[in-house]
Every structure is written in structure tokens, then in C-alpha cells.
Amino acid sequence: MTALCLTTNPGLESVVAAEWRERAQAAGCPPATPECRPLGIDGQVAIASEAPTRPLAALAGQMRTIYHVMRHCHQFELPATEPLAAIRQQLLQLTIPEMQAAERFRITTQRSGDHAFSSMDVQREAGAALVERYGKTVDLEHYDTEIRVDAFDRVCLVSVQLTRSPLDRRHPQLYAPRVALKTVVAHAMLRLSGLAAPQGRLLDPCCGSGTLLLEAAQLMPAWRCYGSDRDARCVAGARQNLEAAGVAERCPLQQLDARDLARHFPPQGFEAIVTNPPWGIRLGRKIDLVGFYRKLLTGAWTVLVPGGRLTLLVGRKRAAFNRLLDQLGLFEVRHARAIETNDVHPMLFVLERRDRP
Ligand SMILES: C[S@@+](CC[C@H](N)C(=O)[O-])C[C@H]1O[C@@H](n2cnc3c(N)ncnc32)[C@H](O)[C@@H]1O
Missing domain, CATH: 3.30.2130.30 (VC0802-like)
Structure with a gap:
């Protein structure tokens, strides 16, 4: 036994x-x-x-x-x-x-x-x-x-x-900011998103060092995985990591604001958005989180296909996030669970884009 x-x-x-x-x-x-x-x-x-x-x-x-x-x-x-x-x-x-x-x-x-x-x-x-x-x-x-x-x-x-070093250290981390997502959490977010189609387009609009893109590119080898971030250092760092992992060709990156997705991407251009935006805890303390969520949700609705998934971690302002979901009526909550990572307890949401608001 x-x-x-x-x-x-x-x-x-x-x-x-x-x-x-x-x-x-x-x-x-x-x-x-x-x-x-x-x-x-x-x-x-x-x-x-x-x-x-x-x-x-x-x-x-x-x-x-x-x-x-x-x-x-x-x-x-x-x-x-x-x-x-x-x-x-x-x-x-x-x-x-x-x-x-x-x-x-x-x-x-x-x-x-x-x-x-x-x-x-x-x-x-x-x-x-x-x-x-x-x-x-x-x-x-x-x-x-x-x-x-x-x-x-x-x-x-x-x-x-039986494991010498942790199994989540599987990607090159040439650029590793303090707030990088744990690979295990990234993988769980992708699994819970339920992206069963063999091909598709995924976006992480707050990609940081690219953890979600690295994991998605390995898990879903026929998908194109787009990444963006407002910070030029993150875009450059994520590029370094994706190149080192040999998946950069399938992961186009650009510098842009996640509050403005509809301006930068075509309508219904993605089957999935999976992202780890600032939680307002270690990063983004000064930003208007509720305003950020409102713009992220409306932009995501525009650039996702009907039935597309938006999977994200929500740190502070959870109650306000839930109210926004109700008010906007753009997404169905398919899954929600509290997790712990680095002593923080964000909520992991899997949302499905409604056909019309
Ligand atoms: C929690 S970090 C993401 C970490 C990333 N998952 C990783 O593994 O490195 C949040 C990211 O959102 C970016 N960010 C903050 N506000 C943004 C905005 N308005 N638009 C796009 N990116 C933003 C930050 O630059 C940061 O890289």
C-alpha cells in the first residue's frame, strides 16, 4: 500500500x-x-x-x-x-x-x-x-x-x-517580478476555464511576466495566446520568458491598457480571456479598482465570442465586483472559488459571455 x-x-x-x-x-x-x-x-x-x-x-x-x-x-x-x-x-x-x-x-x-x-x-x-x-x-x-x-x-x-524542487518551476523565469502568478494557479485557472476546443485564441491583458501565457501555450499547443500589459517592462520581460520557452511565435505581445480592450482588438476576436489583474493589495493600491473592473468587463464582452470565457482572480472589492456583474448583466458566473496564494485570498471567477446584455 x-x-x-x-x-x-x-x-x-x-x-x-x-x-x-x-x-x-x-x-x-x-x-x-x-x-x-x-x-x-x-x-x-x-x-x-x-x-x-x-x-x-x-x-x-x-x-x-x-x-x-x-x-x-x-x-x-x-x-x-x-x-x-x-x-x-x-x-x-x-x-x-x-x-x-x-x-x-x-x-x-x-x-x-x-x-x-x-x-x-x-x-x-x-x-x-x-x-x-x-x-x-x-x-x-x-x-x-x-x-x-x-x-x-x-x-x-x-x-x-520525493520532489527535490517544487514542480511549478517549469518555465524559464528570466523576468520574474515579485507579483508573478504561481504556475500552479495559472494552470488551475486554465483547467477551470474548460477550454476544450482544439484551437482558439486566448488573451491575457495583464500578462506581467507571462506566466498564464507560458502555461497556456504548453497546455493548448494549437491555440494562439495573446498577451498585453500596460507596463513596457512587463511586455519586454514576458517576451524574454516566452522566447526562452520557445513559444514566442504563438504568443504575440503588445503594450496596452486592459481598460481599453475594444479599441485594440477586433470584436469577438477571442474564445477566452484568462488573466490575473492587479488585486489592489500588493499592486494597484491606488487605482480605481471598481472602475477598472467595469471597463475590463465591458471590453472583454466586446472582444469575446458569445459563450467565450473570462477567467480572472479578484482581490479587493469583491462585493463591488459581484454587484457589477449583476448590474452589467454581460456574463454568467460559471464557477467561483476562494483560493490562497502567497498569503492572499483572491476569488477565482470563471465567467461566460452572454449572447447579449
Ligand atoms: C498581478 S500582476 C500580473 C502578474 C502576471 N500574471 C505574472 O505572472 O507575472 C498584474 C499586472 O497587471 C498590469 N496592469 C496594471 N494595470 C493595468 C492596466 N490598466 N492595463 C493593463 N495592465 C495593467 C501590471 O503591470 C501587472 O503586470
């Missing part, structure tokens, strides 16, 4: 489960029902399967909606008194085959909840216990085995992290 744990952004667990089911079925894996948020842990999906670890982990390693793949080893409740001593005791008794084969290892910890100890305390205690048990060396940089000892409220989970 193999127990894997896949990590993603809180709010995207069901998207991971859907991707896993598709890939497992295509690979002829024995059926295994993914469990979203096991033990209530946000951003995790558990897979339990009769299949051996290696092929399952290889399959999970191809996924595009996750960051890490872990083999779950053990879980236990943290006592209210002496929790660090309990971690030490549990690890001294735990058999981890990967530790027997390891030469150098490191411990990493994710922690959420109210604890009297820090992540560093967990790492120190757990590391000492594993050194004592296996006689291997701790090496934070040149390690061959990474053990996760995570504390979520009163539960402690021990796993072997």
Missing part, C-alpha cells in the same frame, strides 16, 4: 484530485480515490493505492497542479505537554526505509496552528532523533533524503518528500 500526499494552493485541492484521476486512468493505475484536505489540512490531497510507490510517484511528478509529492509515513497526535519530546520518541521508533538508504538528510517543517514551539525546534528535535536512530548526517544543502515533519494544530505528520 502506498500513501502519497500532494501539495497545492489552499482552495485548489479538488482541481488536483481531478487531474490525478485523469492521469491515473490514462496510465491504467488501479483506482484510488483522492482525498482532498485529509485531516482538514488545507492545500493537501492524499492518494492511497495498492500500486507501488515508484510508478505512483512518477505519475504524480508529471502533474501541473501541485508543488510537491510526499510519501506519507506516520501521523500522531501532539500532546499538550512536552510535544517536542513526543516528536523525538515517535521518530526514534519509526522505520523509514528511505533513511536506511540515505547518506545525508535534512528535515523540513510546515507548521500551522497555535504551538509553543517553532518549526526550527521541530527540525532540531526530529533531526537529532533520526541521527540517533540511523547514524546518518544532517546536511541542509547536500542532502539526498528530505524528511518532512509537519505540525498542523494537534497533528504531526511524518513523510518523505
